[in-house]
Amino acid sequence: MNLEIQHIIYLLSSVTFILGLKMLSNAKTAKKGNSLAAVGMITAILTAIVFHDGAVSPLVYGLIFGAIAIGTVVGWLTAKRVQMTKMPELVSLFNGMGGACAALIGLVEFHHNTSIPTNMAVILAGMVIGSVSFSGSMVAWAKLNGTLKNAIRLPQYNLINTAIMFGLFAYSAWMVWVGTADEIHLYILFFASIAYGILFVLPIGGADMPVVISLLNSFTGLAAAFGGFLYGNQVMLTGGILVGSAGTLLTLVMCKAMNRPLFNVIFGAFGAGTTAASEAGPQGNVKEVGPSDLAVQLNYSKKVIIVPGYGLAVAQAQHVIKELETILESRGVEVTYAIHPVAGRMPGHMNVLLAESNVEYDKLKEMEDINPEFAQTDVVLVVGANDVVNPAAKNDPSSPIYGMPILDVENAKACIVNKRSMNAGYAGIENELFFRDKTQMLFGDAKKVLTELVTELKALD
Amino acid sequence: MIEFFTENKDMIFIVILMIFVGVEVIGKVPAVLHTPLMSGANAIHGVVVVGAILLMLNTETDNYLALALGTIAVFLGTLNVVGGFVVTDRMLEMFKKK
Numbered sequence: 435m436n437l438e439i440q441h442i443i444y445l446l447s448s449v450t451f452i453l454g455l456k457m458l459s460n461a462k463t464a465k466k467g468n469s470l471a472a473v474g475m476i477t478a479i480l481t482a483i484v485f486h487d488g489a490v491s492p493l494v495y496g497l498i499f500g501a502i503a504i505g506t507v508v509g510w511l512t513a514k515r516v517q518m519t520k521m522p523e524l525v526s527l528f529n530g531m532g533g534a535c536a537a538l539i540g541l542v543e544f545h546h547n548t549s550i551p552t553n554m555a556v557i558l559a560g561m562v563i564g565s566v567s568f569s570g571s572m573v574a575w576a577k578l579n580g581t582l583k584n585a586i587r588l589p590q591y592n593l594i595n596t597a598i599m600f601g602l603f604a605y606s607a608w609m610v611w612v613g614t615a616d617e618i619h620l621y622i623l624f625f626a627s628i629a630y631g632i633l634f635v636l637p638i639g640g641a642d643m644p645v646v647i648s649l650l651n652s653f654t655g656l657a658a659a660f661g662g663f664l665y666g667n668q669v670m671l672t673g674g675i676l677v678g679s680a681g682t683l684l685t686l687v688m689c690k691a692m693n694r695p696l697f698n699v700i701f702g703a704f705g706a707g708t709t710a711a712s713e714a715g716p717q718g719n720v721k722e723v724g725p726s727d728l729a730v731q732l733n734y735s736k737k738v739i740i741v742p743g744y745g746l747a748v749a750q751a752q753h754v755i756k757e758l759e760t761i762l763e764s765r766g767v768e769v770t771y772a773i774h775p776v777a778g779r780m781p782g783h784m785n786v787l788l789a790e791s792n793v794e795y796d797k798l799k800e801m802e803d804i805n806p807e808f809a810q811t812d813v814v815l816v817v818g819a820n821d822v823v824n825p826a827a828k829n830d831p832s833s834p835i836y837g838m839p840i841l842d843v844e845n846a847k848a849c850i851v852n853k854r855s856m857n858a859g860y861a862g863i864e865n866e867l868f869f870r871d872k873t874q875m876l877f878g879d880a881k882k883v884l885t886e887l888v889t890e891l892k893a894l895d
Numbered sequence: 896m897i898e899f900f901t902e903n904k905d906m907i908f909i910v911i912l913m914i915f916v917g918v919e920v921i922g923k924v925p926a927v928l929h930t931p932l933m934s935g936a937n938a939i940h941g942v943v944v945v946g947a948i949l950l951m952l953n954t955e956t957d958n959y960l961a962l963a964l965g966t967i968a969v970f971l972g973t974l975n976v977v978g979g980f981v982v983t984d985r986m987l988e989m990f991k992k993k
Contacts, residue, residue, distance in 0.1 A: 451939050452916055458935045458983075459924035465987040468935050472980040475942060479976075482945045483952070491956045497966045498951050505973025512974075513981035518989070524982055525934045528941075532975035536943050538968035539950055542961045552899060564943075648933050654940045661946035663906055671909050673942035679917030681936050684929065691926055775926040782930035789989035800926065 440485040441668070443477055448672035450474025455680060478669045518790050519747040522780040523578035526647045529654055530571030536564030536657035541624060543664065548615040553664060558606040560660030561620075562627045567653040569631030574643050574650065577635075587637040592701050595637075598630045634700075642699045644780040645688050649696075652681025691775035692838055720856070723874035725883055728850060729890035735812035737768045739804065741841055742784050743777050745818015745853065749880035752791040755817065758884060759793065761891050770797050772804040772814075772841050774822035801841060808845040816843060816851045818880050823851075824865045833863060844870065852876040852883060931986045938979025944972025 450470050457467025483498065509528075516524050540561025547553040576582040588594060602623065609619050638646055659674030661667070689696045723731075732738060740759070746752060759769045771793065777784045785798055799807075808814065816823055826833035827840045843849050849872050856868070867873055876883055900907065924932055947968035954961045 451942075452920060455917075455932075455936065455939065456920045458932050459921055459928060461925070461928060464928060464931060464935075465984065468931075468938075468980060468983045468987060471935065471939055475939070475976055475980070478942060478945055479948065482948045486949075486952045488952075490952050493956055494951055494954065494962070497962060498948055498969055501966045501969035502973050505970045506977045509974040509977030509979075510981055513978045513985065516982070518985075521930070521934075521982065521986060524978070525930075525937055528975050528978040528982070529937050531971040531978075532937070532940050532943055535947055535968045535972035535975065538964050538971070539943070539946050542950055542954075542964050542968075552902070644929075644933075651933055651937050651940070654943070655936070658940045658943035658946070659910070661943055663903070665946055665949050666906070667945060667949065668909060670942050670945050671906060672913050673939050675910050675913035676917045676920075677936045677940040679914040680921045681917075681933070683918050683921050684924070684933060684936070687921075687924070688929060691929075773927075780930045780933075782927045785927045786930065786986050786989045798927075 436485045436487055440481055443481040443485075444667070444669040447474040447478040447481075447669045450477075451673050451676055455676065478673075482667075517750075518752075518787055519750065520579065521786065522644065522647070522778075522783060523575045525780075526571045526575040526578060526643075526650075529647065529651050530568045530575065532654045533564045533567030533571060533650070533657060536654065536661055537561050537568055537624070537627075538564075539661055539664075540564060541620065544617070544620050545615075547664075548613055551610050551613065554613065555606075555610045556660050556663045558609060558623065560657045560664065561624060562602055562606060563653050563660065564657035565624055565627035566631040566634065567650045567657060569628045570635040570650050570653075571631075571647070573632055573635040574647050578643055582636075588633070591633065591637045595630070595633050598626065598633065602626055602630060638699065642694075644776070645685055645692075645696070645699050647780075648681060648685040648688055649700075652678045652685065655679075655681055688776075694838065720868050721874045723850060723876055725876070725886040726890045728874075728876060729887055729894055731848065731850075732762060732767065732813055732815075732887075733765060733891060733894050735762075735767050737807075737811045738762060738813045738815060739770050739772050739808065739811050739843075739846070741772045741774070741777075741814060741816040741819050741823060741843060742788065743774075743817065743819025743822065744783075745820075746880050747778055747783065747787055747818070749818065749882075751817065751880040751884050752787045752793075754881055754884040754888060756788070756791040756793050757888050758891070759797075761888060765891075770799050770804065770807075772801065772843075773798050774801055774819070774841055775839075777819060777822055801839060805842045808842045811846040812848065814843045814846040814849045816849065817884070818852060820853070820865055821863070823867055824863070825867055826863065826865070835863065843867070844872070847872070849873045850876055852878070852880055854879060931983055934979060934983040934986060938976060938983055941972055941976030941979050944969060944976055947972045 451474055454467040454471025457463035540557045543557050605623055635646055655674045655677030659671050662670030662674055762769050773784050823841050823843045827835045827838045951965040
């Protein structure tokens with residue numbers, strides 16, 4: 435009887451996952467969808483424990499509940515306390531934890547299953563993918579929070595990585611073939627997988643991290659599905675495959691938004707182009723503008739568009755920018771925000787951030803909608819964005835970002851760019867926009883200069 | 896090969912159908928929702944914790960290494976589930992106000 439109840443509940447949980455994911459792809463229902471999937475998850479976990487057949491010692495129950503309790507508290511607090519700007523790296527971190535969980539399952543289950551080739555194949559696949567996802571996510575996490583600044587590339591890294599990938603595959607296949615029970619092979623495979631995850635993500639530039647995280651996300655889904663296969667557990671299988679397939683599609687959609695094939699992200703077309711582009715060096719002089727002059731300029735504008743980028747997030751300037759918007763609107767200036775699909779470190783990152791500081795949802799315009807409006811705009815204020823407004827994407831076929839759709843800020847009457855310095859953007863390339871006649875640079879930390887700007891604006895009244 | 900298929904045919908059916916469901920469900924998601932969606936999917940693959948729990952339930956009490964690794968696995972899996980759902984909820988909270 436237990437088994438039947440278990441199956442029915444697992445089925446219901448699977449349905450909540452599917453519905454939840456469906457609802458998550460629509461702004462109106464997203465929050466409910468997330469809660470629905472969470473309820474399904476809790477039910478599935480409880481079912482696995484409560485309806486288990488066979489004797490289980492109190493010690494084991496104690497360990498399980500203890501681990502769940504601590505995990506819940508730690509996970510809850512981390513997720514609640516993290517700043518909105520740190521969201522992307524947190525997703526990466528949690529993804530890594532899931533991968534590690536799958537890897538550990540593989541490590542432990544290995545012993546019981548060496549005589550059954552199918553089980554062994556499933557265990558090794560889950561362990562390898564889980565380990566890669568774990569170490570890869572950790573590198574992505576370190577890159578996003580700035581611990582690991584630059585893309586590190588070994589010579590011939592593509593060749594090495596591809597070789598290791600095939601090596602892992604061949605080694606696993608060999609282990610299954612001979613049915614070895616020797617743990618040394620298991621550990622070699624485990625550490626090689628960890629190393630592969632690191633080497634796989636290391637050469638990829640920070641700007642591509644969202645794509646990488648999304649890809650690793652679907653890897654972990656796959657690892658979970660292998661676990662489901664091993665235990666004959668349907669809810670693990672449905673949840674895992676669902677995330678694996680939806681995650682892969684999401685990865686491809688993200689790549690499309692950046693107009694870069696997934697192959698280029700992974701095998702680093704960026705890397706090849708960067709050196710060539712930076713050799714060109716700065717072109718000509720830039721014009722600077724101070725907060726007080728800019729305040730006057732903005733005060734007498736009719737239409738202002740703000741282009742936020744990661745610099746805004748780093749400086750925590752989302753509240754000041756809202757303040758700026760309020761003042762300008764009170765002076766009769768029309769203010770909107772232009773959101774590039776990959777602004778920030780993740781698609782939707784800027785929307786989340788600006789929503790946090792109460793910027794109205796319909797003031798945030800997507801790229802296709804806002805691009806025709808730049809021509810009628812008096813001032814464009816670019817805050818901490820760089821690559822998404824780089825004209826090279828349009829007119830320099832040799833540029834590594836060539837072909838990426840950009841915001842046409844150059845069509846506006848004036849363009850103010852706030853940056854901390856003249857350093858290149860995340861893609862590591864020069865931006866000729868800064869040297870244009872219509873462009874003025876506002877140097878400094880976004881929060882600091884915007885606060886000054888707001889003060890100047892208030893004084894003008 | 897044939898043997899593998901007949902033994903696991905239910906599982907294989909689930910896998911194939913779920914691949915299509917996954918693709919279909921994401922369909923036309925607006926760019927704005929990419930991050931929350933990724934985060935939500937991230938929480939769902941936390942279902943791997945069920946595997947860690949099953950592992951624990953089937954482990955003999957004197958196998959300390961397996962128990963230790965299993966406990967860590969349950970902890971990490973829970974972190975994935977709880978953290979994933981809570982962080983997604985917080986992101987979506989930002990959109991809801993308007």
